[in-house]
Amino acid sequence: MADFIVLATADWDHPLWTNKQHTAQSLVEAGHRVLYVESLGIRAPRMGSADRTRIVRRLRRMLQLPRRRLNGLWVWSPPVLPGGHSGIVLQINRCLLKVGLWLATHWLRFKRPILWTYNPLTTLYLDLNRFAASVYHCVDRIQDQPGMPQTRIEVNEQRLAQRVNVLFTTSPELQSTHLRWHPGARMFGNVADHRHFSQALQPLPCPSAMRQTPHPRLLFMGAIDAYKLDLHLLHQLILRHPEWTFVLIGPVGECDPSTDVAPLKACSNVHLVGPQGYNTLPAWLSNGDVALLPLQRNGYTRNMFPMKFFEYLSAGLPVVATAIPALAAHGDVAWLCEPQVEAFEQGISEALAGHGPTLDQRVARARIQTYQVRTGAMLDVLQEKGLLKSDGQQAAGQVPGS
Numbered sequence: 570m571a572d573f574i575v576l577a578t579a580d581w582d583h584p585l586w587t588n589k590q591h592t593a594q595s596l597v598e599a600g601h602r603v604l605y606v607e608s609l610g611i612r613a614p615r616m617g618s619a620d621r622t623r624i625v626r627r628l629r630r631m632l633q634l635p636r637r638r639l640n641g642l643w644v645w646s647p648p649v650l651p652g653g654h655s656g657i658v659l660q661i662n663r664c665l666l667k668v669g670l671w672l673a674t675h676w677l678r679f680k681r682p683i684l685w686t687y688n689p690l691t692t693l694y695l696d697l698n699r700f701a702a703s704v705y706h707c708v709d710r711i712q713d714q715p716g717m718p719q720t721r722i723e724v725n726e727q728r729l730a731q732r733v734n735v736l737f738t739t740s741p742e743l744q745s746t747h748l749r750w751h752p753g754a755r756m757f758g759n760v761a762d763h764r765h766f767s768q769a770l771q772p773l774p775c776p777s778a779m780r781q782t783p784h785p786r787l788l789f790m791g792a793i794d795a796y797k798l799d800l801h802l803l804h805q806l807i808l809r810h811p812e813w814t815f816v817l818i819g820p821v822g823e824c825d826p827s828t829d830v831a832p833l834k835a836c837s838n839v840h841l842v843g844p845q846g847y848n849t850l851p852a853w854l855s856n857g858d859v860a861l862l863p864l865q866r867n868g869y870t871r872n873m874f875p876m877k878f879f880e881y882l883s884a885g886l887p888v889v890a891t892a893i894p895a896l897a898a899h900g901d902v903a904w905l906c907e908p909q910v911e912a913f914e915q916g917i918s919e920a921l922a923g924h925g926p927t928l929d930q931r932v933a934r935a936r937i938q939t940y941q942v943r944t945g946a947m948l949d950v951l952q953e954k955g956l957l958k959s960d961g962q963q964a965a966g967q968v969p970g971s
Contacts, residue, residue: 570956571601572679574700575753576686580607581644584844585792585819586647587876588739589687591762595944596685597641604635604673605644608664609688610651611717613775621831635673645673654693666694673809685955686733702956704867704947707743708759711964713869715796715825730754734956737947740895742872744920755950758895760938761879765847768807769884770854770932776843776852782814785921788857788886790818790850791877794825799865799891800833805910806863806917807836813917817852820844854884862890866908878903884933885928887920888912902926902934 573596577589593605635643648669649662674682681701684691689711695732697703707730712722730736730750737755738744744756779786789803806813815838824829833839847854852861860881864870874895881888882902890896900906904916904925919925951957 572682573601573603574674574682574684575603575605576684576685576688576691577605578608578611581605581638584847585960586847588706588759591940592706592944593642594639595640596942598941599944599948601644602679604677604679605642607644607646607647609647609694611688611690611711622963634676643677645878654690654718659693662692687908689722689729692729692732693725697732702951704735704737705733706737707747708739710743710872712868715827735950735954740872740874742894756941757947759874759876759879759938760943761876761883761935763935763939764881766851766854766880767932768851770948771855773852773855775856776849777854779816779840779853781818782840784814785814785858786814786856787859787861787917788816788818788854789861790853792823793817793819793828793830794823795823795828797870798824799908801862802908802910802913803863806913807833807839809840809910809914815836815839816857817841818845823829830855851884854881854886859885859917860886862888863913864891864893864908866893879935879938882931885932887925889916899934902931
């Protein structure tokens with residue numbers, strides 16, 4: 570059994586679970602202990618209600634001991650000032666994190682933990698040599714999100730990549746970039762919680778908010794943000810096909826406050842139902858007909874691997890998505906389209922007609938794309954490098970370049 574500190578860029582109880590929470594959980598399932606450190610706040614907080622609510626919640630938690638969420642997993646909210654990456658605020662944050670992390674790991678009796686970080690600014694806050702080993706798991710180009718300190722992230726991510734023992738990426742574009750800084754970088758694409766989403770393969774009660782909507786139902790599930798979703802394309806599809814019902818599940822404008830869904834709301838065949846509980850998502854998917862991924866093509870999406878792709882496939886739904894590099898290998902189980910109305914229309918029409926990949930083909934692809942399989946393969950890499958002994962006890966590793 571090894572002890573891991575997962576330095577996340579998302580809070581544990583965020584309604585949209587991503588790599589951070591799922592990987593932490595799968596490390597526990599593999600027999601290890603995990604301290605999940607919630608987001609340090611990479612971007613400066615905005616004045617909106619969402620950020621104010623999060624700040625208040627964080628203030629209440631920051632003086633608490635780590636909270637046990639699973640057997641072998643604890644969550645800790647670090648007492649830092651969001652967006653404090655320079656000057657005296659950085660010095661304060663560095664001190665608060667160092668002391669707080671020492672107290673938390675001492676209380677949990679962690680011994681020589683391995684750092685598994687998602688934060689590209691990690692070296693601003695922590696000395697990697699204080700850990701038995703360090704892993705950087707790069708899952709997107711976070712610097713391309715609105716409001717991020719792009720130059721600061723670029724500089725510090727390169728420094729982090731050069732210093733960690735192990736670097737994992739999730740897409741071909743990210744892999745190409747990070748190989749320049751860390752020649753041993755390994756790519757493991759995004760996966761899904763197949764056990765959870767495959768519940769949708771069985772008939773489930775239709776959520777009340779969708780019960781009165783007619784078929785065919787076209788679903789999108791995830792963050793609705795203008796910097797990555799092609800809202801213009803989606804709006805054109807909605808206008809041209811009043812016979813299709815569009816159900817959009819997720820928070821609006823959480824990362825991009827400029828997101829304007831007023832044109833979508835004005836359409837009678839659109840239902841924006843907001844974020845839904847993780848446990849309810851299979852029921853939504855079970856009662857849908859086609860799953861959509863209408864992405865823009867830009868710097869952010871070229872580097873991303875949308876998690877919802879395999880979540881959709883696990884649920885058995887036909888998937889119509891924008892063709893981006895990370896999905897190129899899966900064109901045999903989905904409709905990968907140019908971000909044009911006509912291309913999406915054709916893909917959706919064929920999916921509704923029952924053409925294309927079969928249900929068995931879709932589910933078979935998703936079944937092998939799981940967090941348990943991927944995390945096991947990642948742990949094998951640590952073991953190959955001598956950072957994780959075969960009996961599960963971690964070995965001290967010298968940080969490259971130190």
